[in-house]
Amino acid sequence: MRITIDDISIECEEGELLIDVMLNNNINIPHFCYHQDLGADGNCRMCMVEIKGAKRPQIACDTFVKENLEVITKSENINEVKRSILELELLNHPVDCPICDQAGECKLQDYYMDYGLYESHLTTPKTKKGKAIELGSNVMLDQERCVLCTRCTRFTSEITKTGELGIIGRGDSARVGVAPGHELNNPYAMNVVELCPVGALTSKDFRFKQRVWFLDTSKSICHGCSRGCNISIDYNETKYTREKIHRFRARRNARINQSFLCDYGRLSYKELNNSFKGTSSSIEDLKELLKEDKKLALASPSLSLEQLQAIQTLCQTHNIKLFCLAYYDESFGDGWLKTNDKSANLASVKKLGICTCQEEFDAALQEAELILNFDHTLLKHQEFGNKKSVQFTSTHLPPACGYCFGFANFAHDTGTLINCEGITQKFYATRFRDKNPSLSELLEQLR
């Protein structure tokens, strides 16, 4: 089936929403309340389009495509409609963009510059509402900035089914809030910050830390568990500070995480700022060490497929027994995004045929004289007595008696992960190089 949007012919399927077709084809359509993973609500009226044959403008989020539908998104008439709607949305808005954390990624700002540009008609004082309200779970609410799109309340009532958020009051006193004496409390709560198209909901963890226009973004995969949720890593490097990662945002993938991320995964960015700061041992010493008998290596199941392959090759050439133990946590999974298997890449480990047996590992550990640990948390802080040990680490370790090599963490490396459903995905490095080499580069030197 074909439809025409602004004189461009577009292929689409019967029963699709017009706004979905537009979003999937990167056609600019302003909207607040519609969200591809929350569905249509039709309350903001920003997605008005002209449809040939229809008497008056229609909202694209409530229009299903029909054969030969002709849609106009830009015209004098429709811009005037959007301008009036926007004026009503912004009527009681405090216009405090200079101190608002959303500035730069705010839909109100964008649409005002695209369609607004009017002088306010308001002669009476603006309605005052609550500001800087702590909702719980790191979420801060400013009721005056809200456009009442109800994305956040629909998220808690339809997605998490916890129903903490709702609209209180009506008319110009309507505002988002929690029930008296209650707070926003669920393991996915911080998604509402990202869902909010304006500066009403902001993250306590991120706000006032960085202006978003100073941030760069790289495509990555969350390493928190085996689900492999798609994320964007927001980072920057300023004149006087080394590169720092400021937040994770969910990157839409309809097959895996839609547009959502659990709070555990979202806050796991902090570990990435804790890279190895010490000096790595000499590679020549390591070459000497590898001449020992009875060697054992333990690899983290969250390493990328490429890293695991490099380790496996090393182990085969030097006759090292290689193991990989899963990070398993019975209490973590929840049947939605979180899985009990907290290793990001166990599927790759199995694909490469690396031994994951705990008993065999325990037995080998007893016998081994040299232990190589590739970033596995089990052996990271362990003392080995008179056995020699080599730590390959992506996080900072206190100076220990053994040998230690730092390597770049997943934000600074490119690689492949296979998630719990067998989906193979790539993640990409940020623009700035880490002080430490990548694990593959490091192992290359041992050849």
Add this chain to the structure above:
Amino acid sequence: MSFRFNQENTIKIASLLNRYPQKKALILPLLWLAQKQEGFISDAAMKNISEFLELPLMHVYSVASFYTMFRFAKNEKKVIEVCRTLSCELNGSEDIKKYIQSNYSDRFEIVEVECMGACSGAPMCTLEGKYFENVTPQKIDKVFNDN
């Protein structure tokens, strides 16, 4: 503090249950009964209703706060509601309102409300939910001083 519907209201609720295909349709009648029973809607009453209807507490609070006639705090004073909609306005509710405000605002809480469906007796006001129609300053003095 806990809340339970009294015997009389529990019987009412049981008969109301048969009236609607879905239990959640009872939300407004239940809020009304709770307000009648206690004089206002307490947090405990909303919790009780949300558990009874199997709805999130926030949903109940959202609905209750939408309607201005539900109150969330106990009244210190008795409430006078003065209608300000068209029929009463045309029949002089503005003067009545001013008269009540200047003479009774210390003893009563005065609220302006929209049409209460007694246009034939405009102008009208209520005291504690009881209707008084065709009110004049003399009639007001008589009724309010008795209370």
